[in-house]
Amino acid sequence: MTIHNLGYPRIGDFRELKFTIEAYWKGEKNLVELEEQARNIRYQNYQTQIAAGVELIPVNDFAYYDQVLNMSTLLGVIPERFAQEKYDVEVAFRMARGRAPSDDGHHCCAHHQANSKAGYAGAMKKWFDSNYHYIVPEFEESTRFEITDTRLFDEVAEALALRQDGKNIDFKPVLIGPVTYLYLAENKGTSLPKLQRLESLLDVYCEVLDRLAKLGISWVQVDEPILGLELEQDWQNAFNQAYDTLANSPAKLLLATYFETLGDNLELACRLPVAGLHYDGLRGQKQLDQLVNAYPVNKVLSIGLVDGRNIWKTDLNEAIKLLKEAKDKFAENLWVAPSCSLLHVPVNLEVEEKLESELKNYLAFAKQKLSEIKLIADALNGRENQQALADNSRAIAAKKNSKLVNDFEVQQRIAKLDEIALKRPRPYAERAPEQKAKFHLPLFPTTTIGSFPQTAEIRQVRRQFKSGDISEAQYIEAMQAEIRDVCDRQQRIGIDVLVHGEPERNDMVEYFGEQLDGYAFTQFGWVQSYGSRCVKPPIIFGDVSRPKAMTVAWSKYAQSQTEKIMKGMLTGAVTMLNWSFVRNDQPREITCNQIALALRDEVLDLESAGIHMIQIDEAALREGLPLKKADWQNYLNWAVNSFLITTSGVANTTQIHTHMCYSEFNDIIEAVAAMDADVITIETSKSHMKLLDAFVDFAYPNEIGPGVYDIHSPNIPTVEQMVKLIEQASKLIPVERLWVNPDCGLKTRGWTETEPALVNMVEAAKQLRESFLNH
Known part of the structure; x- marks a missing residue:
């Protein structure tokens, strides 16, 4: 039985690739040095996998930016x-x-x-429902497929040189499958239906596979994750056409699908003329037995029960039990692997020195997951490592009963959740007049999304406090000075609703997670998001609660510096969940509700402290949508309920805001409305207010702040540009319900860009007030 891997983290144990790429971009390193670092990382990755007993090792899972971009340059899809x-x-x-x-x-x-x-760079999208990103392929009128980038073949030759006589080691190139590649691409300036390009695309895939076979490759992994989606008939037909053509290749194809069940595509996947199929046995567990029964016994079936998307130890004994029936049927044609590429988890748990030892005993990062796969394969091959399996069993049992994980008070609170009224005391139509009478805001009130520039000085003070170089009193004074400065600047500019600028916050999830019980943070648990961008997701390991107030002191201090309204700022429960590694021993809904209850306490404390506008950001609400639309409503129901748990306890006169990042709102607009935020701010400047169409078509009833300038650009927008955008918005949304604000937080910008942009924004709002009041 073959042990193989679908992909390995490419950043290096300590993000060596990130630092080398960024040095190359700055001109501090040359291409030779960049390529040398890339070779070193690939070599170390191969050696790690060889040492772990992986017999068929992935090649072309390395990328300087992302694997879809690799395919675009390989196939000649260059704008x-x-x-x-x-x-x-x-x-x-x-x-x-x-x-x-x-x-x-x-x-x-x-x-x-x-x-x-x-x-202008290519568009970036999330890789299915992961937090990894890819550059969207662009098809133009002139696009012709041809091999333009030979790095794939160079890396294959590099890997094959590591073959060792007498050792059962081989290498398996990884390609994005042709149907998935077409599906993910977007037409730019051409009306040619994408599927009409399939035949010419397959010609190049055949050429690629022929070249790989001539290099000595016997197996090629072809990733087709769109098999987990609900596909229309023409896309299902495309699979038949594609693999009927590729069946003539001299290389054997292992078709890989992951992140979901096959659903209605199961029969299609079973009959495709490929040598083998890889299936995600975790996310697709409810269809695993059906697949095992249906898949032809003369082909390879690879099953992944080691989680490539999360950081928990596998219950090895349970995995072995699940695979025994498949082993009986397929014998040596059963392969074992992780559920998907290990790209989505941190590299190596061994380097973590500060995690609590008990918690560390429950975790497995990429390197450790390779060992788990070997233990499963050995057991199924009759070479059971009884000691290792017993140790694993003890760890799994200990986690279930752990006091670290289980908090009786939190569980009791969740059990009484139905006692919380999820609706505000009165609907928005009745709350709005009370809020207007209380706040006395002008037409087109101005505000910002929360954060202001995080200067090098701010970051240095945070580092000094974390390392113990300055006292807590010195840290508080430095942050308060920054808050005073931010308040002064906003008042001079003339902004109507102020924010404190968030100088004390490192990250919108990490800042709150560090103050909640049930969360943990790693030192080196980095995961690539795209290119050189790496994130270090928090770990939600246990029942979540709030030991003490998290933001109240900062907000109270900020309010004391102004007569104007000061907004409190929180990150919502759904975003806290979706941007973390989440415990796998209870439904995500329960974990989300625990976070929501902790945030509810914070909201009520802010209100009691005199903060009567509170923004709860749900940037990642849409990101959590399941891959199958049939499952969307269930997710949206509990996600919205979590938001309502957080917000429903406040008085009618307390105004709840929320912010959502770039999103297509059309298909989730009912859920957005059900959140019943008094004000929603959204990013719309790049689309020239087009994203507002969803709110208009639905007749969204509450207040909206459509972003009037793109904070991701260093360009300073003119008054005229913003006036034009707000005028466009005013044709769609009643003016009494419109706010004026930037697209997003200003954390990553400098003051030299931020201040003049906000001055222009306030001036644009003034001009519009005069214009509308005069008419």
Whole structure:
């Protein structure tokens, strides 16, 4: 029985790739040094997997930016604005970032300096329901598929040189499958239906597979995760066409699907003419028996029961039990692997020195998951490691009964959840007049989303406090000075509703997680999000509660510095959940409700302290949507309820705000309305207010702050630009329900950009007030 892996983290144990890429972008390292670091990481990854007993090791799971971008450059899908005679790695960086180190910062390349659009990066999207991102392939009128980037073949040759005589080690290139690649691509300036490109795309895939076979490759992993979606008939037909063509390849194909059940695509997947199928036995567990029974016995079936998306130890004995029936049927044609690529988990638990030892005993990162796969395979092959399996069994049992994990008071509170009224005392239509009478805000009230520039000085003070170099009193004084400065600036600018600027906050989830019981944080638990961007998700390991108030003192101090209204700022429960590694021993809904109850306490304490506008950000609400639309409503129901648990206890005159990042609202607008926030702020400037259409079509009843300038750009918007955007919004939303604000928080911007932009924003609101009041 073959032990294989679908992909391994590419960042290095200590984010070596991140630092080398960023140094290359800055011109501090050259391409030779970047490629050397990349080779070193790949070599270490291969050696780690060989040592762990992996027999079929993935190649081409390495990328400087992301694996979809790798496929685009391999297949010649390079937008015209970045095209040049011969491909080099800088083309990929231009596609991802809009520029490369050799550019002057204004144009993508000398060849296209005359093109005013040259330099805008490709769109970025989340890889299915993960927190990993990819650059969306662009199909243009001129797009022709051809092999332009040979890095795949170079890396395969590099890996094959590591084959060892007498050792059962081989290498398996990983490709995004042709149907998934087409599905994820977007047409730009062409109306040609994507599926009409399939035949010509398959020609290049055949060429790629032929070249791999000539290099000595016997197996190729072809990732088709869209098999977990609800596919229309033409996309199902595309699978038949694609794999009927690729069946002629000299390489054997292992088709990999993950993150979901196959659903109605199960029969399709079983009959495709491939040599094997990989299935995510965790996220697809409810269909696992059906697949085992239906899949042809003369083909390879790979089953992943080691979680590639989360950081908990596998219950090995349970996994072995689940696989025994498949082993009886498939014998050596049963392969074992993680559920998906290990890209989505941190690299190595061994380097974590500060985690509580009990908690550490419950965890497994990428390196440890390889060992788990080996233990499962050995047991199924009759070479059971009884000591290791007994140790695993003890750890699984200990976690279930752990005092660290279980908090009786929190569980009792969850049991009484139905005693909490989820609706505000009165509906928005009745609350709104009371709030207007209380706050006396002008037409088009101005505010910001919460954070202000986090300067090097602010970050240094936080580091000094964390390392013990300054006292708590010194830290508080430094943060209060920053809050005073932010309040003064807002008042001088003339903003109507102020915020304290959040200088004390490192990250919108981490800041709260560090103050909640049931959360833990790693030192080196980094995971790649895209390119050089790595995140270190918190770990929700147990029942969540709030030992003490988290933001009240800062908000009270900020309110004491102004006669104007000061908004309290919190991160919502759904976002706290979706941006963390979540415990796997209870439904996500229960964990989310525990966080919501902790935040409810914070909201009520803020209200008692005199903070009567409170913003609860739910940036990640849409991100949590299940892959199958049939499952959406259940998720949206409990996600909205969690928001209502947080907010429903306040008085009618306390105004609840929420903020949501770039989102398509059309298909979740009913859920957004059900949240019943008095004011929602959304990012709309990039779409020129087009994202408001969903709110108009639905007749959204509450107040809206459509972002009037893009904070991700250093450009300072003019008064005229913002007036135009607000005028567009006013044609869609009644003016008495419109707010004026930036698209998002200002944490990543500098004051030299932020202050003039806000001055212009306030002036735009003034001009509009005069215009509307005069008419």
